[in-house]
Amino acid sequence: MVAPSVADTTALVADVAVRAASPACQRDYIFSYRVPEHLCPVITAGHLVWVPFRQQQMQGVVIGLHRRQATALRDLIDLVDPELSIPPLGLALAHWVARAYYTPLAAVLDLCLPPGIVQQAVTTWRATSNGLNYELGSLPERERSILFYLRRYGEQSEVELRAALRGSDADLRTAYRALAERGLIARGMRIDPPRVRPRLERVVQLAVADLAPALAMLRRAPRQAAALRWLAERGDRQPIALAELRDATGIDMVSVRALARRGLIALFEREVYRDPLATLTPPPDTPPPLTAAQREAYETIVSTLEAGSGGQFLLHGITGSGKTEVYLRLIARALRLGRQALVLAPEIALTAQLVRRFAARFGNQLAVLHSGLSDGERYDAWRRLRRGEARLAIGARSALFAPLPELGLVIVDEEHEPSYKSDAAPRFHARDAALQLAELAGVTVVLGSATPSVESFYAARNGHLRLLQLPERIGGQIGADGLVHARPLPLPPVRIVDMRRELQQGNNSIFSAALQQALAQTLERGQQALLFLNRRGAASFVFCRDCGYVARCERCVAPLTVHYDHATAAASEPVNVLICHSCGQRAAAPVICPQCLSRRIRALGAGTQRVAEAVRELFPQARVARWDRDSATGKDAHGKLLEAMLARQIDVVVGTQMIAKGLDLPLVALVGVILADTGLYLPDFRSGERTFQLLTQVAGRAGRRSEGAQVIIQTYQPDHYALQAAREHDYQGFFREEIAFRRALAYPPFGRLIRFVIANTSEAGCRKQAERLASDLHRYISERDLAGWRLIGPAPAFFRRQRDRWRWHLLLRVPADTTHREITVALDALGPLTGWVIDIDPVQVL
Incomplete structure (x- = not known):
């Protein structure tokens, strides 16, 4: 053998x-x-x-x-x-x-993977033939109730049994084993169906070439004959939806099945995509001529695209300089080369406008992926991309993982946005992952922004990214030839108003005198205004002037924000409610102080609701809308607000950072920043950078099609370098100040950070866990003599308590050239870090 x-x-x-x-x-x-x-x-x-x-x-x-x-x-x-x-x-x-x-x-x-496809195999139990005939009275109470339930309702999962019988898992499992050993019940397995499946519709198709014999056969069935004639008159003999046939002819299903049995029609099912763009009818799009700077950027990038050699670019274009048109031209070239393209946008609000422009240019080649869509729409978009039926994917952070087997181009719009970093596991940064994706695939990647992140601009200065610049804002005018010609537009002038002086002059209003006057002039001219305040609600907090009491969330300790609740109020008198922006807890606004019973308790500060009310009080005829997380809820909310703005149905928009992110609003002539200081002094090393970016971006919404626009920034810190740079539209000046600060403290890009966060229902327990990890980290660093590794903390987090759990954190700062492998080895050496949130390269440390 x-x-x-x-x-x-x-x-x-x-x-x-x-x-x-x-x-x-x-x-x-x-x-x-x-x-x-x-x-x-x-x-x-x-x-x-x-x-x-x-x-x-x-x-x-x-x-x-x-x-x-x-x-x-x-x-x-x-x-x-x-x-x-x-x-x-x-x-x-x-x-x-x-x-x-x-x-x-x-x-x-x-x-x-597409959403909604997760399935679970669950354990089930059923009564055997012996169990169906067994005397229930001879069993213990728990076993008797299980067998009785299974005999009455048939096979059940353990989850269903636990819900019905209200027992603990341990007690129920003991009873299952006892019943199974007696041969009264048997274990089984059931696979739950996926939550999302392909959508199918029934269709019908004419199955005969010569209609005359068929109609002769149907002399006594006039409704069937009419349906057959209707199908024949359509001419193309393509399958149509059965519902369309029934609506057009009134035929019932009995008659439809009769036609199918006679072989006169074919009745079958086909898949129908759930398309979020089905109702979108963008206006015809004619590509405008490129400026010299746009053409230079396009030709530089497209050369690497055509050569298939990859290439990583930072496109630094001021607001309104035409970055999106460069993107559109690059995508068109990639598609002509037979490749697929991916575009990332930081927010659904921005995605809505990009989708309109891209749909006008690329039609049904476009697939959209973001959390504002239904699971079915995202599932179908995933499958279209995987099959190659869609060639362009556009979406927020998660679109990075879209199935693009023929990828040729990756574009990350507004690459500086912190929302590209996931705040839930896995805590990846979509911009950095997009750079890695392009490197893995050998494809071209373009990072675009008017206010690049400090890390990206530093990488471009050092040759890791190739820097391309669009230094001029583009307007349009109709020439003698009847065509639209691009022309340079100046950036809108920015005026900084010192609110300390306004108070000294007796102005206690939300609006400075300059902003009130500018708003009145803008409305008189029939133009639009944006008012920006990065704080929702009507007031920041409720404060007692006698004892200093502040209304706080019982679960999070954070001050509760005042909101107007119009839903439960009389038409003219909205009710004040207090809402925690961390956990959503709601409470009634107190009339008297619960601590000292004083009536001198007031709501202080302002949010978008209060600003909108103040505009209505000053200008009763103005059409005012809010654009924040509270108002823009539900599917297509951002798109509807955008359409209303473009259709001149809104005069003044009051919004948070949602309105500062790349929106193209051609009729906006005034941007007012109600308070520039809200994030300026947060204990986060990126606070100055974020303030500059937000102010520059929101200022860039003004005057994008014509001259004469203006920006007014109200502040109590007019001399801060971030505000001064925003006033001059001076990114280079801001970068010089910020990079010096980062270098002095070895913050990114001169070092890397790993943040550890622990939460516990006990503050003492939380602190003990944090101190134990800090001790382990100190020991690891000293034993290996790791130069440049430094621990910051532990300390209570800025948001010290959330949802009844206390929070402590610590930061590990390591040299900039520390590899992923070295970090992994260090984390593995610390043992199982159960309960810890580990955030590598965090974008915020609050």
Whole structure:
């Protein structure tokens, strides 16, 4: 007998990242499974599969395939869906994100899959034939209730039984085992259906070429004959929706089935995409001529695109300089080259306007991905991109993981925005991940901004990114030839108003005299105004002038913000309610101080609600709208506000940072910043940078189509370098001040930060955990003599208590050239960091 060769005993083995960990878990569940013979020809790395895991069936993603001896391995069960496969580029990016941000690979792979496809195999119990006939009275009470329930309602999952019988898991499991040992119940398994599936519609198609014999056959069925004639008169003989046929002819389903049985029509189902752009009718788009600066930027970038050599660019263009038109030209070239393109935008509000411009240029080649869409719409967009039916993806942070097997171009618009950093696990930064994606794929990436992040501009100054600049704002005018010609426009003048002097002059209003006058003139001319205040609500907090009491959230300690509640109020007298912006807790605004019973309790400060009310009081005829997280709720809310602005249905918009992010509002002639100081002195090293960016961006909304616009910034700190740079539209001056500050303290880009946050219901326990980790980190640094590694803290977080949990944090500062591997080794050496939030390269430290 000949012994089998090694090749005969090997099998195809799949390494699978099993989706078994909770989001807070920091370990990977990667196991190897033997691939059954019938799956070997079709399975690939990236497929979503079912695998046995302990005593259950779980879903997982195949991350690798290889051949080896596999006699001790369990068999993989099956593919979840042959189409649910992550492209190789998506897998490579997921591996990088997991390593770079110290997060489980399975958690990142979830981002690469469409929403709503998660399924779980749940344990079920059913009564056996013996159990159906057993005398219930002879059983203990708990076992009797379980068997009675199963006999009455049939097979049930353990979750359903626990909800119905209200027992603890331990008690119920003991009862299950006892009943199973008696042979009265049997264990089973049920796979819950996915929450989202392809949408199908029934369609009908004419199945005969010669209509005369068919109509003769239907002499006694006039309704069927009429439906057949209607189908024939359409001419194209293409399938149409059954609902359309029934609406047009009034035919019922009995008659439809009769036509199908006679072979006169074909009745079948087809997939219908849920398209969020179906009702969008953008106006015709004619590409404008490029300015010299735009053309130079376009030709520089497109050369690398055509050569397929990659290339990383920072497009620094002032507000209104035409960055979006450069993006559109680059995308068009990429599509002509047979490649796909990805555009990231930081906010849904900005995505809404970009989608309109891109849809006008690229039509049904566009797929949109962001959290404002339904799961079904995102599921269909994912599948269109995976199949190559859509060539351009546009969306917020998560669109980075869209399946783009033929990617050629990545654009990150407003690359400086902090919202590109995820504040939930996995805590990745979409801008940095986009740079890595482009490097992995060897494709071109463009970062665009009027106010680049300090890190990006520093990288461009040092040659890691190629800097391209658009230094002029573009307007348009109609020439003698009847065509629109680009012409340079000056940036709007910015005036800083010192609110301390306004108070000295007796002006206690929200608005300075200069802003009131400018607002009146703007409304008289029929132009629009934006009023910016990065604070929601009607007032910042409630304060007692006698004892100093401040109304705070019981769960978060943070001051409660005053809001007008029009829903429960009389038409003319809104009720004040207090809302916590952290946990959402609501309370009635006190009439007297609960601490000293004084009636001298007042709401202080102002929010967007109060500003909007103040505008209505000053200008009763003005049409005022708010644009913040409270008002822009529901699907398409941002799009509707934008349409109302463009249609001149709004005169004054009062908003938070949502209105400062790249919106193109051609009729805005005045921008007023109600208070520039709200984030200026927060204990965060990026506070100056964020203030400058917000002010410069919101100022850039004014005068984008014509001259004569103005910007007024109200502040109590007029000499701060961020405000002075914003007044002069001077990014270079701001960068010089900010980079000197960062260099002196070794903050990014001269160092890297790792933030550790712990939360506990006990403040003492929270502090103890933080101090223990700090001690472990100090010991790790000293034992290895790590130069440049320094610990800051531990200390209470700025938001010290949230949702009844106290928060402490500490920062580890390491040299800028510290690798992901070195950070991972250090974190692994600290042992399981259960309960800790670990944020590598954080964008805020509050």
